[in-house]
Structures are given as structure tokens and as C-alpha cells.
Amino acid sequence: MARGHSLLAYAITRLVxxxxxxVVLLTAVFMILRVLPGDPILALWGGRTPPEAVVEDxxxxxxLDQPPWVQYGSYMTGVFSGRLGTSIGELYRGQSVWAVISDKLPATIELAIGSMIVASLVGIVTGVVAGSRRDTWIDVGIRLYGTIVWVIPIFWLGLIFQLVFGVWLGWLPPHGRWTGTDIPPQVTGLFTVDALLAGDLSRFGKAVAHLVLPCLTLGLVLSGFFTKTVRASMLKTVTADYSEAARARGVPERRVVARHAFRNALVPVVTVLGLQFAILFAGAVLTERTFSIEGIGQLLLNSITSKDMTMIQGVVVVYAAIIVAISLVVDILGAMIDPRIRL
Structure with a gap:
């Protein structure tokens, strides 16, 4: 009971x-957008000088005619009440910012989840193998892999995958989220989930096929971080007292690694998942651009190009809210795995 109350108190503290x-992230977004060079109103006319009366209206x-503190108050009130304003750019002018974002968000969520699955599986497996075989040729090879994929440009790896598997071999769709107009009936906006809800395995397979290359691209790049983190953690846990005690009792080495070293090595990985998701969403911008996926990363780039200040502000606000929410969940998950975190 005390353990449950301790976890609940920790969760409430992290939520508060x-x-x-x-608030700090939203304030930073507001300030950055206000100090950027250029006038968002004049930018809408593409270099032409509109009548002064039109600009003032x-x-x-x-x-924007209000003092900065009044703008800030209106901005924060709108954010916390779910009103992100209307687009002022050419692409979505007059449309609700939230409506546009909510239409694009499922594509980014599918990409993020798929990429994190790839990164976790590849990174954890390679990290465990390298950490349990220290200074062997396998360890050296995996360390080299982790370094290379961590620094490789996402767009370059994506283009290679597109060329090899999409164009030369023709195994997978090289770009886009869907081919044709027979998309699954929209329920969640996630094509994979909607296809399963409709009981249509053919469309589910088609949705997964479109996700493979972008998720592999972003997931493999992120896996380098997991590889290094898990390996470093395994080097400590595989020689820890509890591992040595298990060996002294005659426990096979494979079981020592699986039941003792590996389980404890995952704690540091969980604690840095929040940072990984922040990096993942940043990488999603380039991945969506490379594979022509209409997600909020692509939306952000288009909004920057068209000087759509309200859309840029709305997308960054959503990014910030997602990262804070994920960090909260990761912190609570870490406290569940390792009770020492609550202290």
C-alpha cells in the first residue's frame, strides 16, 4: 500500500x-516568433506593398496592434482553451489551425510509433549483445554501427532506401502515406488502426508497406543512441554484485545476462526516452519531407515557407504539449521500474 501511495504522490508531483x-516552452515559442526578422503581414503579399489600410486591418x-503583454495573454488563453487561431498563409488561409493540425497529426503519430519500435528493437538487441561481449570483434562492429547510424543524415539514408527498395527492387512504396483513393474508413486517422477496425487486412498490409521505409530510416538513425546507452548500461550490470552472485550460484551465463543484467540495464534507457521522443519528432520533420508524408513536420516546413505565423505557432505548441506529456509518462514509468527515482 505504501508503495502505491509513493508512486501516486510521485505521479501527482510530476503532473504538477x-x-x-x-508554460515555459509556450513562452519561449511566443518570444521566438515575435523577435524573428520580417513582418508576417507584409510577407503574405510576397514582396508587394499592400495599402496601409489593409495592413492595419x-x-x-x-x-498584432496590441502591446506584447496583451498579445501574450491572448496567446496563452487561446492555447489553454484549445483555440489556436486561423491560418494566415496561402495554403490554409482562413482555416482553423487546430483542424489542419488534427488532420495531419495521425501521419506523424504512425511514423513516430513505428520508428520508435524499430529504434528500440534494434538498439536494445545490439546494445545487449555488445555489452555482454565486451572488446570482442562483435562489440567493435556494433559500436561502429552505433556511431555511423547516429551521425548519418536522415535525408541521405532515406534517399538510399527509396532508390534501392522503392525504385530498383520495387519491393516497397518509395514515398507517400497511401497510393490510390481506397483509404480505410476514417475513425482514428491512423491508416493501420482504421484498417484493422474495418477488418481489412489487405489495406492494413498496404498501410504498413508505406510505413516500412520511413520508419526504418528514422528508426535506424535513432537506434544508434539506444545501442550506445544499452551497451554502457550492460557493461555495469553484467559485472555488478547481483550478476556475480548469480554466477557463483552456478546460474548459466545466458540466464545471468537475460534475468539480471538486462533487466537492470533497461532502467537508464527508460529515463532517457523523453529526450529520444523529442529527437524523434525533430527527425520526423526531415523524414516526412524526404518521403512526402503529409504530417505535421511537413506542415511546419510549409508554414515556415509561406510565413504562416499562426500555423507555425500552433504546430510548435502541439509539439511542445506532446513532448511534455511523453516526458511525464516516461518519468512515471521509470519510477515504476526503479523505486529509487521516487526518493
Whole structure:
């Protein structure tokens, strides 16, 4: 019972601390967008000089004629009430920012989940193997792999995969989230989930096929971090007292690694998952661009190109909220695995 109360108290504390963290991130977004060079109103006319009356009307409509502290108050009120404004760019002018983001978000979520699965599986397996075979040729090879994939440009690896598996071999779709118009009936916006809900395995396979190359690209790059983290942790746990005690009792080495070293080596990995998700969403921007996936990463790049300030602000706010939420879940998960974190 005491353990349950301790975990609940820790979860409540982290939830309370997440609010000021989100406020700080949102404040940073507001300040950065306000100090960037250029006028978002004038940028809408593509270098042409509109009538002064038109400019003033646009400023008044967006609230840009108000003092900065009034703009900040309106901005924070809108964010916490779910009102992100309307787009002022050419692509989505007049449309609700949240409506556009919610339409693009499922594509990014599918990419993020698939990439994290690839990164976790590859990184954990290679890290465990390298850590349990220290200074062997296998360890050296895996360490080299981890270094190479961690620094390789995402767009370059994506283009190689597209060329080899999409064009030359023709095994997988080289770009896009879907080919054709027979998309699954929309329920969640996640094509894989919607296809399963409809009981359509053919469309599910098609959705997965479109995810393979982008998820492999982003997942393999991120796996380098997992490989290094798990290996470093395994080097400590495989020689820890509890591992040595298990060996002294005659426990086979494979069981020592699997039941003692590996389980304890995962604790540091869980604690850095929040950082990994932040890196993942940053990498998703380049991955979506490379594979022509219409997610919020692609939306952010298009909004920057068209100087759509309200859309940029809305996308970054959603990114910040997702990262804070994931960090909160990861912190609680880490406390469940390792009770010492709650102290």
C-alpha cells in the first residue's frame, strides 16, 4: 500500500511540475516568433506593398496592434482553451489551425510509433549483445554501427532506401502515406488502426508497406543512441554484485545476462526516452519531407515557407504539449521500474 501511495504522490508531483514546464516552452515559442526578422503581414503579399489600410486591418484582426503583454495573454488563453487561431498563409488561409493540425497529426503519430519500435528493437538487441561481449570483434562492429547510424543524415539514408527498395527492387512504396483513393474508413486517422477496425487486412498490409521505409530510416538513425546507452548500461550490470552472485550460484551465463543484467540495464534507457521522443519528432520533420508524408513536420516546413505565423505557432505548441506529456509518462514509468527515482 505504501508503495502505491509513493508512486501516486510521485505521479501527482510530476503532473504538477509539467504545467510550468509547458508554460515555459509556450513562452519561449511566443518570444521566438515575435523577435524573428520580417513582418508576417507584409510577407503574405510576397514582396508587394499592400495599402496601409489593409495592413492595419490585418494587424488588428490578428491582435498584432496590441502591446506584447496583451498579445501574450491572448496567446496563452487561446492555447489553454484549445483555440489556436486561423491560418494566415496561402495554403490554409482562413482555416482553423487546430483542424489542419488534427488532420495531419495521425501521419506523424504512425511514423513516430513505428520508428520508435524499430529504434528500440534494434538498439536494445545490439546494445545487449555488445555489452555482454565486451572488446570482442562483435562489440567493435556494433559500436561502429552505433556511431555511423547516429551521425548519418536522415535525408541521405532515406534517399538510399527509396532508390534501392522503392525504385530498383520495387519491393516497397518509395514515398507517400497511401497510393490510390481506397483509404480505410476514417475513425482514428491512423491508416493501420482504421484498417484493422474495418477488418481489412489487405489495406492494413498496404498501410504498413508505406510505413516500412520511413520508419526504418528514422528508426535506424535513432537506434544508434539506444545501442550506445544499452551497451554502457550492460557493461555495469553484467559485472555488478547481483550478476556475480548469480554466477557463483552456478546460474548459466545466458540466464545471468537475460534475468539480471538486462533487466537492470533497461532502467537508464527508460529515463532517457523523453529526450529520444523529442529527437524523434525533430527527425520526423526531415523524414516526412524526404518521403512526402503529409504530417505535421511537413506542415511546419510549409508554414515556415509561406510565413504562416499562426500555423507555425500552433504546430510548435502541439509539439511542445506532446513532448511534455511523453516526458511525464516516461518519468512515471521509470519510477515504476526503479523505486529509487521516487526518493
Amino acid at each position: 511540475l509539467a504545467v510550468p514546464m509547458l 490585418a494587424r488588428r484582426e490578428l491582435g
